[in-house]
Amino acid sequence: MTSHARRPHDRLLSAAATAAVLLAGLTIPVGGAQAAAPPAAAPRPAAVDGWQPRPEQYASTVTRHDLTIPMSDGVKLRADLTLPADADGNATDQPVPVLVTITAYNKTVLESGGGAVLSGGDPDYLVKHGYAELVVDARGTGTSQGVWQAFSARENKDSGEVVAWAHSQPWSDGDVGMIGASYMGISQLFAAGDHPPGLKAIFPQVPAADVYRDVVASGGQIDVGFIPLWLGLVTMTGLIPPAYTATEPADALGVLVDHLIGGGTFTLPLSIRALTGGDAAYDGPFYRERSPIEVLDDVTVPTFLIGGEYDLFQRGTPLDFEKLQANGAPVRMILGPWDHLQGSSGAEVADAGYGTLPELQLRWFDHWIKGLDTDLDAIPPVTYYEQGTGDWVHANKFVDNDLHARSYALSGTSAMGGVSGGLTTAAPVAGTSTMVPLPVSGICTRSANQWTAGIMNMIWPDNPCLTDNKLNDLSGLTFQTAPVTQEVRFQGPINAHLFVSTTGGDGMLSVAVEDVAPDGSVHRITGGWQVISQRKLVPSRSRYLDGRLIQPWHPFTKASKARLAPGTIAPVDVEVFPTGAAIEPGHRLRVTVQGYDLPHLLGPLPDVLPQALPIKLYTGPAHRSVLTLPVR
Structure with a gap:
C-alpha cells in the first residue's frame, strides 16, 4: 500500500x-x-443556492x-x-x-x-x-x-x-x-x-x-x-x-x-x-x-451529466439527458461553454452556481448513496450557459415548453470573399450562390479546437481563431440578418434546410450559426454538417417543434447514399448541433455555408474528388432555404 x-x-x-x-x-x-x-486554491464561497459541503471525515x-x-x-x-x-x-x-x-x-x-x-x-x-x-x-x-x-x-x-x-x-x-x-x-x-x-x-x-x-x-x-x-x-x-x-x-x-x-x-x-x-x-x-x-x-x-457547448459530445449529452428524463430517472444536466478538455476537467463547473466539481459530486452521492439531505431540489433539471449574454439559464427540460420554432429564410445572393446575402423572417429574394469547397475552411475556427478535443485552446488560449470567425467565413457563403432590435434567444437543436445542386453529384455542407457584433467580429455559436448524397430524411426519427423540423435524422447507410444527377436541385437538411445563445440588440444572426471543415472532417477516399467540386445554393420563394431555431 x-x-x-x-x-x-x-x-x-x-x-x-x-x-x-x-x-x-x-x-x-x-x-x-x-x-x-495541485496547489491549494483560495477557499470558494458556498454555492449560489447556499449549500455547503460537509467537513472531511478522513485526513x-x-x-x-x-x-x-x-x-x-x-x-x-x-x-x-x-x-x-x-x-x-x-x-x-x-x-x-x-x-x-x-x-x-x-x-x-x-x-x-x-x-x-x-x-x-x-x-x-x-x-x-x-x-x-x-x-x-x-x-x-x-x-x-x-x-x-x-x-x-x-x-x-x-x-x-x-x-x-x-x-x-x-x-x-x-x-x-x-x-x-x-x-x-x-x-x-x-x-x-x-x-x-x-x-x-x-x-x-x-x-x-x-x-x-x-x-x-x-x-x-x-x-x-x-x-x-x-x-x-x-x-x-x-x-x-x-x-x-x-x-x-x-x-x-x-x-x-x-x-x-x-x-x-x-x-x-x-x-x-x-x-x-x-x-x-x-x-x-x-x-x-x-x-x-x-x-x-x-x-x-x-x-x-456535465456537457459542453463546444464539446465532442455536444450533440450526445443532451440526448442522454432526454432519454433518462423520459424514463423518470432523477437526472440533472449542466451545459457550459466548454470544450472536451474543459468539460473533462470540470475546473469551471462552479461557475454554474452549485459548487466545484468535487463538491457537486459529493452533493449528488451523499444524497443518493448516503441518504443525506443535500438540497438537490435547488438544482433544476437543466442549467446551461447562454452564449451572448453570459447568463446561466435554468429549465425543466432540454427543449422546454416555452420554446417555439422560428425560421429565417436565406435571401438573395452571397459570394465567397465576404459578400453576404440576407437572412429574414419576411419573404426571401430569389438568388443563386456558387461555393467552391476550399480545403482551408475550418482551420481558423473554434470548430478546429472542438474536434481536436480542446488541444488548440490548451496550447494557445489567446488564439484569435477561437474568438473571431471572420477570416474563416471568407471561404464560404454568408447570409445574415439586419442588426436585431430585440434580443433573439434560442436553445436546443437547429435545422438548416438548404436547396443545392452539385457539379460532382455530391459534396459536404458545413454550416455555422454565428453572432456578428457591431464591430464586425464573428462569434461561432455552433455548427452542423451534412453530406449531400446522404440527404435521405427519416421523419419518424426526426424532431419537430410547432410542426417545423429542428433536428433531422438521416440513416447514413450505404443503401441510403444517392448522388444528385447533374442539374438537379434538391433540399438537404443539415443537423446543426444543439446549443443555447442570444443575439443581442445591434448584433446580427449569421449562417455560413462551406464545403470543408478541417481538420475535423474528410470524406472517404472514393468521395474526395466529387465532394471537392462546386456547389450551388438556391434561395427565394421557389427554393426556400431556411434556418429554423427553437426560440425562447
Missing part, C-alpha cells in the same frame, strides 16, 4: 502521462489519482495497486483501490461506498502525471469524505487482459460486472456510484444499462449518446481530427509494460501480446475500412452496439 509516494515504475511513465493529457484530456477520474495534488488516503477483477469469461481486469485513511496512513477498517471509474487510458499513466492536471480539484476529495474509489483499466487496455474493441458488447458487459464485483467486496458497504469523463462517462451509461446490483447513482461528464452521429462521422464524413488521436492514445498507453511485470512476468507478457493483437485486429483495420469507404464509414450494427443511447430505454439510475 502507498499513499502519494511514486513507485520507480511510475517515473518511467511521466512522459506518457504528459502525452495522454496533451492528446486527449480525455478523461481523468476526479478522485484517486496518485500524482501530487489521508491509501492506495492498493493492481487488484485483479475476474470477468465471467475468465479475462482478468486490473484496478487500483483508494481507501480513506487516518493521518498515519492506516486505511479504515469500516466498509464504505465505492465510486468506480473504468478507463481505456491506462490507470497507471493517469496516476503518474495526469490526474492533478485535470481533476478539477483535490483528486482525493471524495475519498476523504468517506468513499472508496476503484479505478479499472478496461478490457484490452492499460494493465488489463483481453483485446480492446472499444465498447463492444463484451466490454459493456464488463462494466456491469465490475460494479457487481465492487458491490460484493469486504471493503465495500454494498453501495456503488460511478464517476469519470468521456470514455469513463460512456462506461457508466453502459453499466447502468446492465442493471448491476448495488449501483445507486452515476456522474458522467461529457458522454456520448450515438457515437456515429456524435463524433465518428458527423453528417456522414469521417472525423479525421479526433478519432486518430483517440485510437492512437489508447494503443500507445496499452503498450506500456505493467507495473507487475517483475512479480507476474507471464501475466504481464500476456497483457502486452493481447494489446498488440488489438492494435492489429481492431484499431488499424477499423481506420482503413472507414477511410477507404468500407463498412466502417457507414452507420450500422457496429456503431449501434457502441452507442449508449441504445441501452438507456429502461435506465432510471440517478444521473448527473
Whole structure:
C-alpha cells in the first residue's frame, strides 16, 4: 500500500502521462489519482443556492495497486483501490461506498502525471469524505487482459460486472456510484444499462449518446481530427509494460501480446475500412452496439451529466439527458461553454452556481448513496450557459415548453470573399450562390479546437481563431440578418434546410450559426454538417417543434447514399448541433455555408474528388432555404 509516494515504475511513465493529457484530456477520474495534488486554491464561497459541503471525515488516503477483477469469461481486469485513511496512513477498517471509474487510458499513466492536471480539484476529495474509489483499466487496455474493441458488447458487459464485483467486496458497504469523463462517462451509461446490483447513482461528464452521429462521422464524413488521436492514445498507453511485470512476468507478457493483437485486429483495420469507404464509414450494427443511447430505454439510475457547448459530445449529452428524463430517472444536466478538455476537467463547473466539481459530486452521492439531505431540489433539471449574454439559464427540460420554432429564410445572393446575402423572417429574394469547397475552411475556427478535443485552446488560449470567425467565413457563403432590435434567444437543436445542386453529384455542407457584433467580429455559436448524397430524411426519427423540423435524422447507410444527377436541385437538411445563445440588440444572426471543415472532417477516399467540386445554393420563394431555431 502507498499513499502519494511514486513507485520507480511510475517515473518511467511521466512522459506518457504528459502525452495522454496533451492528446486527449480525455478523461481523468476526479478522485484517486496518485500524482501530487495541485496547489491549494483560495477557499470558494458556498454555492449560489447556499449549500455547503460537509467537513472531511478522513485526513489521508491509501492506495492498493493492481487488484485483479475476474470477468465471467475468465479475462482478468486490473484496478487500483483508494481507501480513506487516518493521518498515519492506516486505511479504515469500516466498509464504505465505492465510486468506480473504468478507463481505456491506462490507470497507471493517469496516476503518474495526469490526474492533478485535470481533476478539477483535490483528486482525493471524495475519498476523504468517506468513499472508496476503484479505478479499472478496461478490457484490452492499460494493465488489463483481453483485446480492446472499444465498447463492444463484451466490454459493456464488463462494466456491469465490475460494479457487481465492487458491490460484493469486504471493503465495500454494498453501495456503488460511478464517476469519470468521456470514455469513463460512456462506461457508466453502459453499466447502468446492465442493471448491476448495488449501483445507486452515476456522474458522467461529457458522454456520448450515438457515437456515429456524435463524433465518428458527423453528417456522414469521417472525423479525421479526433478519432486518430483517440485510437492512437489508447494503443500507445496499452503498450506500456505493467507495473507487475517483475512479480507476474507471464501475466504481464500476456497483457502486452493481447494489446498488440488489438492494435492489429481492431484499431488499424477499423481506420482503413472507414477511410477507404468500407463498412466502417457507414452507420450500422457496429456503431449501434457502441452507442449508449441504445441501452438507456429502461435506465432510471440517478444521473448527473456535465456537457459542453463546444464539446465532442455536444450533440450526445443532451440526448442522454432526454432519454433518462423520459424514463423518470432523477437526472440533472449542466451545459457550459466548454470544450472536451474543459468539460473533462470540470475546473469551471462552479461557475454554474452549485459548487466545484468535487463538491457537486459529493452533493449528488451523499444524497443518493448516503441518504443525506443535500438540497438537490435547488438544482433544476437543466442549467446551461447562454452564449451572448453570459447568463446561466435554468429549465425543466432540454427543449422546454416555452420554446417555439422560428425560421429565417436565406435571401438573395452571397459570394465567397465576404459578400453576404440576407437572412429574414419576411419573404426571401430569389438568388443563386456558387461555393467552391476550399480545403482551408475550418482551420481558423473554434470548430478546429472542438474536434481536436480542446488541444488548440490548451496550447494557445489567446488564439484569435477561437474568438473571431471572420477570416474563416471568407471561404464560404454568408447570409445574415439586419442588426436585431430585440434580443433573439434560442436553445436546443437547429435545422438548416438548404436547396443545392452539385457539379460532382455530391459534396459536404458545413454550416455555422454565428453572432456578428457591431464591430464586425464573428462569434461561432455552433455548427452542423451534412453530406449531400446522404440527404435521405427519416421523419419518424426526426424532431419537430410547432410542426417545423429542428433536428433531422438521416440513416447514413450505404443503401441510403444517392448522388444528385447533374442539374438537379434538391433540399438537404443539415443537423446543426444543439446549443443555447442570444443575439443581442445591434448584433446580427449569421449562417455560413462551406464545403470543408478541417481538420475535423474528410470524406472517404472514393468521395474526395466529387465532394471537392462546386456547389450551388438556391434561395427565394421557389427554393426556400431556411434556418429554423427553437426560440425562447
